[in-house]
Amino acid sequence: MIAAFEGWNDACQAATNVIRHLVDRYDAREIRHISCDGYYDYQVSRPMLCRALGTPRIIWPQTTFYEIALSPTRRVYAQIAPEPNYRWREYCRQSLHIADEFDVDRIVTLGSMFANCPHTRPLPVDVSHDLECEDPSEGYTGPVGIPTVLDDMAREQSFDTTSMWASIPQYTGNDDCPKATLALLRRLGEELDFDFDAGDLEASASAWEAKASMMLRCSDQLADYVHHLERDWDAAEEARRATQGDPEQAERLVREAEDFLKNL
Structure with a gap:
């Protein structure tokens, strides 16, 4: 259920x-x-x-x-x-x-x-x-x-x-x-x-994403914030791919990437 x-x-x-x-x-x-x-x-x-x-x-x-x-x-x-x-x-x-x-x-x-x-x-x-x-x-x-x-x-x-x-x-x-x-x-x-x-749903999801992207063109501050989130997401994803089968190493790399990005 x-x-x-x-x-x-x-x-x-x-x-x-x-x-x-x-x-x-x-x-x-x-x-x-x-x-x-x-x-x-x-x-x-x-x-x-x-x-x-x-x-x-x-x-x-x-x-x-x-x-x-x-x-x-x-x-x-x-x-x-x-x-x-x-x-x-x-x-x-x-x-x-x-x-x-x-x-x-x-x-x-x-x-x-x-x-x-x-x-x-x-x-x-x-x-x-x-x-x-x-x-x-x-x-x-x-x-x-x-x-x-x-x-x-x-x-x-x-x-x-x-x-x-x-x-x-x-x-x-x-x-x-x-x-x-x-x-x-x-x-x-x-x-x-x-x-x-x-x-x-796929067409609606694409339209929703396009609408959200349009918001970024109206606000440099929001665009910078989203770019920061993208860097975090990409770094975490790269760490997961590089350490498949080794969760402890993946978690360590994710933390290191997050700490690095915070200090940019």
């Missing part, structure tokens, strides 16, 4: 747009919902007024589960929702009960965050399995969102778990980032051993 949540965990809607893309491109049907009652602060996740055939209708925040047929013999499930405001543990228990009902054995959570990375290079996607690190001193520590809580509770209930986070340049603003959505989709395909249909 692939899960993504709007809000704090979803910079530029890159993660939830993966779910929307799959629902649009494949044969998908709604199979379950979790009611909004008791989980949301409506001053934060406000209900929406919609008009269908001239009739006004209030749409309340809710969780939707989909069954998505990728092929005649392959299907996945997906969960999409605004991040709840209250009762996270109960919400995750309810989510995992639905996953168990459909014999799901693996939970894949998607997220996206702003970071110091250049839009002109491949956007990083960090992947972790079962929330565990070989070195306890490595890995993120700090505030977490509902995807991490869902991962943790899923692991306790013997689900396999995978967490995937795309990084988005913080200088590009809050509009949709199709390049990050495409990066998540491709990495998800590698994890699931499936070649997803990218649809118009």
Whole structure:
């Protein structure tokens, strides 16, 4: 089951747009919902007024589960929702009960965050399995969102778990980032051993990148900042290529390159 949540965990809607893309491109049907009652602060996740055939209708925040047929013999499930405001543990228990009902054995959570990375290079996607690190001193520590809580509770209930986070340049603003959505989709395909249909995401990603490059022409300061990020990215990538199979040497070279660039 692939899960993504709007809000704090979803910079530029890159993660939830993966779910929307799959629902649009494949044969998908709604199979379950979790009611909004008791989980949301409506001053934060406000209900929406919609008009269908001239009739006004209030749409309340809710969780939707989909069954998505990728092929005649392959299907996945997906969960999409605004991040709840209250009762996270109960919400995750309810989510995992639905996953168990459909014999799901693996939970894949998607997220996206702003970071110091250049839009002109491949956007990083960090992947972790079962929330565990070989070195306890490595890995993120700090505030977490509902995807991490869902991962943790899923692991306790013997689900396999995978967490995937795309990084988005913080200088590009809050509009949709199709390049990050495409990066998540491709990495998800590698994890699931499936070649997803990218649809118009590649063209949208190219247009997004061109728009971001145009911003640099309007600001020498921003252009200098991005060029610095590019040098960092290129140095780190060169170090990784030069030391494949030797992670300790790669990490040492990356640190040396970063220290050198800071002193330029």
